[in-house]
Amino acid sequence: MDIILPAKGPDDGSRYIQMFIFEVKLVRMLILGIAGGTGCGKTTVVNQIVDQLPKNEVGVISQDSYYKDLSHMERKERGKVNFDHPNSIDFDLLISHMMQLREGKTIQMPVYSFVEETRLEETIPTPPRKVMIVEGILVLSNPKLRDLFDIKIFVHADSDERLIRRLQRDIRERGHDLDKVLTRYQTAVKPMHEQFIEPSKEFADIIIPNNHYNTVAVDIVRTIINNKLA
Ligand SMILES: Nc1ncnc2c1ncn2[C@@H]1O[C@H](COP(=O)(O)OP(=O)(O)O)[C@@H](O)[C@H]1O
Ligand SMILES: O=c1ccn([C@@H]2O[C@H](COP(=O)(O)O)[C@@H](O)[C@H]2O)c(=O)[nH]1
Numbered sequence: 001m002d003i004i005l006p007a008k009g010p011d012d013g014s015r016y017i018q019m020f021i022f023e024v025k026l027v028r029m030l031i032l033g034i035a036g037g038t039g040c041g042k043t044t045v046v047n048q049i050v051d052q053l054p055k056n057e058v059g060v061i062s063q064d065s066y067y068k069d070l071s072h073m074e075r076k077e078r079g080k081v082n083f084d085h086p087n088s089i090d091f092d093l094l095i096s097h098m099m100q101l102r103e104g105k106t107i108q109m110p111v112y113s114f115v116e117e118t119r120l121e122e123t124i125p126t127p128p129r130k131v132m133i134v135e136g137i138l139v140l141s142n143p144k145l146r147d148l149f150d151i152k153i154f155v156h157a158d159s160d161e162r163l164i165r166r167l168q169r170d171i172r173e174r175g176h177d178l179d180k181v182l183t184r185y186q187t188a189v190k191p192m193h194e195q196f197i198e199p200s201k202e203f204a205d206i207i208i209p210n211n212h213y214n215t216v217a218v219d220i221v222r223t224i225i226n227n228k229l230a
Helices: 042-051 091-102 159-173 178-203 215-229
Strands: 002-006 016-020 030-035 058-062 107-113 118-126 131-135 151-156 206-209
Touching (some): 030 042, 030 178, 030 215, 042 131, 042 215, 058 091, 091 107, 131 215, 159 178, 206 215
Parallel strands (some): 030 131, 058 131, 151 206
Antiparallel strands (some): 107 118
């Protein structure tokens, strides 16, 4: 259908703008957003949920994959970036990818290296699934992204517990040393958590306490997903 609207231009009152409205078919999809501070256990919870579900029915998108490409910066400069501020994330790309998945399209998910602290050249072809899980520290803080979620979950663990887990993980898996983790925690992780992540908890439908492994909560979320898949 064409809609013709009269345009109010300074030079020509008789101009017309033509707008074409296309129908976009969305696939039926359940989208879960899972947020929570660093080290609260988001990745672990997602893995536990997905582990016992059919592989080709559930897809996972990590906000970490959408850190902005910093390959134009020197290695030393990249280390100074505040990776806990929303501006460090390419939310436009993440939102556009979620829309494409809802339209039934396969996306090219970026790959981020924590060791190199930048995006890599390769991408991962990621097809739409009946259930898509989007996890990351800031996924409930962005209103446009949040609006795409059918179920919003916040994983909670106390800050001392999260810091201990982060220390162990970053030294073991992300190539950081003790000093780097602690400095970053004080200068960026903690202040950004207080400014952006903790306040996003109010948007959650479900809060999972995760100071200890919470198998009951994981079972509940899996049941919700299984109902959708049935
Ligand atoms: N409930 C828990 N109890 C103890 N350790 C946990 C728990 N959940 C996760 N961990 C560990 O804490 C570290 C961070 O967990 P991870 O799932 O990567 O957190 P996030 O994705 O929220 O940053 C990992 O080494 C993981 O094995
Ligand atoms: O190059 C980077 C990019 C990010 N980080 C830190 O990662 C966490 C978010 O990941 P979680 O898996 O949720 O912990 C964030 O706090 C950043 O500070 C990094 O260390 N290096």
